[in-house]
Amino acid sequence: LVPVQFARLLELAEQDPDAAERLRAIDGVLVGGQAVTLEVRRRAHALGVRLRRSYGMTETAGGCVYDGVEIGDTRVRIRAGEVQLAGPSLALGYIGDPVLTAEKFAEEVGRDGVPTRWYRTGDAGELLGGMLTVTGRLDRVLVSGGVNVSLDEIERIAREHAGWDSAVAVRVPDAEWGERPGLVVEIADSAGAARADFDAIRAVIRERLGAAAAPEWSTEIDRMPRLPGGKPDLRAIDEWIGRLRASFAETRAAGSAAAHSQEDDA
Known part of the structure; x- marks a missing residue:
C-alpha cells in the first residue's frame, strides 16, 4: 500500500x-x-x-529496503546527502535515453577491482546504526533568505499532528525572502477528529527546523490531487496554488481600482 x-x-x-x-x-x-x-x-x-515500511522505486524493481534494512544483495550508501543503491535488482538504464542513464547510474571500481553500479535516487537520507532513514527529496528544497529549507521535513512534522495527515508543503515566491513555505491540506471530514491549530504546528516547525522553515500560511483544498499510485500530485497542487494567488491578486487589484474611483468621485 x-x-x-x-x-x-x-x-x-x-x-x-x-x-x-x-x-x-x-x-x-x-x-x-x-x-x-x-x-x-x-x-x-x-x-x-504489523507495519513493514518498504523503500525502492521502478529502477530497483520495487522495494529493496524493508524497515531501513537492505534485503538480499542490495547495498545502500549516502553520498553528499543522497541515497544511492546497488545490487542485482537495478535496471540497466533508460531505454532510448543514454544521457539520463549516464546521469542517474554510475559505475565505480572498488578496492577489490570489481566494478559496482550505483543508482542515484535523488532522495535525501542518512544511515544511523546501519539503518536507512529517508528524509525527503533533494529537489524539494527551497532557499529562504539564504537558508536551505526541506519541504519534506516541514510535511513530516505537520503530519505528526491530528488532522494534518494529508498536508503538503509548497513553495511560493516572496519579494523579501525569495521563497517561503506554505501548507495545503484537505478539508477535514466533519465526522473526523478536530484538527490541530496551525499556529501551534508553525511554532513546532520553527523550533525544530528554524525560522526560515516556519510556514507563512495554510490553505484548505476540497480534494488533494493525487497521482494514480496515491502520492500527492505536486505539479497539480502548484498549478492550483498559482491560480489561487492570481485570483487573490485580481481581487486586490479590483478593490484598489474601486477605491481610486471613489476618491476621484469625492
Missing part, C-alpha cells in the same frame, strides 16, 4: 472492531511509495498492526 491507503485502513480499524481484528491477522502490511509519518506508525502500533 501507499501511506494514504494505509491511513484509510487504520481509520476504518479504529471505528470497526471487526476490521481491526482482520487487519491484525495479516502477517505484515507493506507500505511504501512515500514516507510513513510517526503519527501513522503510532496508530498502527496501538492497533497491533
Whole structure:
C-alpha cells in the first residue's frame, strides 16, 4: 500500500472492531511509495498492526529496503546527502535515453577491482546504526533568505499532528525572502477528529527546523490531487496554488481600482 491507503485502513480499524481484528491477522502490511509519518506508525502500533515500511522505486524493481534494512544483495550508501543503491535488482538504464542513464547510474571500481553500479535516487537520507532513514527529496528544497529549507521535513512534522495527515508543503515566491513555505491540506471530514491549530504546528516547525522553515500560511483544498499510485500530485497542487494567488491578486487589484474611483468621485 501507499501511506494514504494505509491511513484509510487504520481509520476504518479504529471505528470497526471487526476490521481491526482482520487487519491484525495479516502477517505484515507493506507500505511504501512515500514516507510513513510517526503519527501513522503510532496508530498502527496501538492497533497491533504489523507495519513493514518498504523503500525502492521502478529502477530497483520495487522495494529493496524493508524497515531501513537492505534485503538480499542490495547495498545502500549516502553520498553528499543522497541515497544511492546497488545490487542485482537495478535496471540497466533508460531505454532510448543514454544521457539520463549516464546521469542517474554510475559505475565505480572498488578496492577489490570489481566494478559496482550505483543508482542515484535523488532522495535525501542518512544511515544511523546501519539503518536507512529517508528524509525527503533533494529537489524539494527551497532557499529562504539564504537558508536551505526541506519541504519534506516541514510535511513530516505537520503530519505528526491530528488532522494534518494529508498536508503538503509548497513553495511560493516572496519579494523579501525569495521563497517561503506554505501548507495545503484537505478539508477535514466533519465526522473526523478536530484538527490541530496551525499556529501551534508553525511554532513546532520553527523550533525544530528554524525560522526560515516556519510556514507563512495554510490553505484548505476540497480534494488533494493525487497521482494514480496515491502520492500527492505536486505539479497539480502548484498549478492550483498559482491560480489561487492570481485570483487573490485580481481581487486586490479590483478593490484598489474601486477605491481610486471613489476618491476621484469625492
